[in-house]
Amino acid sequence: MDRLFDRVIVRPPGKSYVNCVSTNPEHETIDVRLAKKQHREYVKILKEYGIDVIELEPLESHPDSVFVQDTAVVGVKSNVAVISRFGEPSRRGEEESIKEVLEKEGFEIKAIKAPGTLEGGDVLVTDQGIVFIGLSQRTNEEGISQFARYFPHVKVVAIPITKIFHLLSGVSYLRDKTVAISPQVVDVDYFRGFKLITIPEDELYANNMLYLGDKNVLIPEGYPKTKEKLRRAGFKPVEVDVSEFWKGDGGVTCLSSPFYTVL
Structure with a gap:
């Protein structure tokens, strides 16, 4: 299998999810019942593609805890799990229960310490020996340098971003040195030598998106241009x-925290 992980942690949304941190104008219309149903469907798809899913209980004390990707970056090859320190202060504490799960799984635990901040949504792992990390509102230089010390066998490249919260909102690694990228929010110069699939601005x-292996790519419903671009590049949306x-x-x-086999 050519994907970067075979196992993930997920956590369904709790009732408190309506109070999550969001700038979306439709934030007030969140339907938790529908969110729970959508999350079940998401998990079902992961399992259908042969991914082992560790399912946790909702964490009502933390409205954003469904976005479990941000809590840690897990490396199977090195047996190291780096626990995040949130740049968004209201989310601090979410990582504690994830740390417990990863300890039970036998990983050596490393933590991003103050004044460093690092969130998993800023970490783009590739199978090219390079990890790109967004220097963002949520992840700072100190967090990136700590991460680089914890994973010395990979090259860490920091990419400044200002128009999106997390790097993975603007670029995704697929396979064979191929990335999907939105040039209006992420500088393509950092990806010289990679094949680029540019995503239309109105479908940012x-x-x-999440690469599931064997050219299958999980994408949100309702983005026909992106779907067509992926198809033309030989992928199966x-x-x-x-x-x-x-x-x-x-x-x-954001909805899963992968155990990266290449880290």
């Missing part, structure tokens, strides 16, 4: 409705 949200997570400023990658 679709750039938060798999659609999932994540409307309620869009309202919470989250996407397809």
Whole structure:
């Protein structure tokens, strides 16, 4: 299998999800019942593509905790799990229960320490020995340098971003040195030597996609131009409705924390 992970952690949204941190104008219309249903469908798809899913209980004390990707970056090859320190202060504490799960899984735990901040949504892992990390509102230089010390066997490249919260909202790694990228929010110069699939500006949200292996790519439902671009590049788009997570400023990658086999 050519994907970067075979196992993930997920956590369904709790009732408190309506209070998540979001700049989306439709934030107030979040339907938790629908969000739970969409999350079940998301998990079902992951399992259908042979991914082992560790399912946790909702964490009502943390409205954003469904976006579990941000809590840690897990490396199977090195047996190291780096626990995030949130740049968004209201989310601090979410990572504690994830740390417990990863300890039980036998990973050596490393933590991003103050004044460093790093969120998983800023970490783009590739199978090329390079990890790109967004220097963002949520992840700072100190967090990136700590991460680089914890994973010395990979090259870490920081990419400044200002127009999106997380790097993975504007670029996704697929396979064979191929990335889907939105040039209006992420500088393509950092990806010289990679094959680029440029995502249309009016479908920016679709750039938060998850490569499932064997050319299958999980994308949010309702983005026909992106779907067509992926098809033309030889990929097989798999659609999932994540409307309620869009309202919470989250996407397809945010809903799972992968165990990266290449890290």
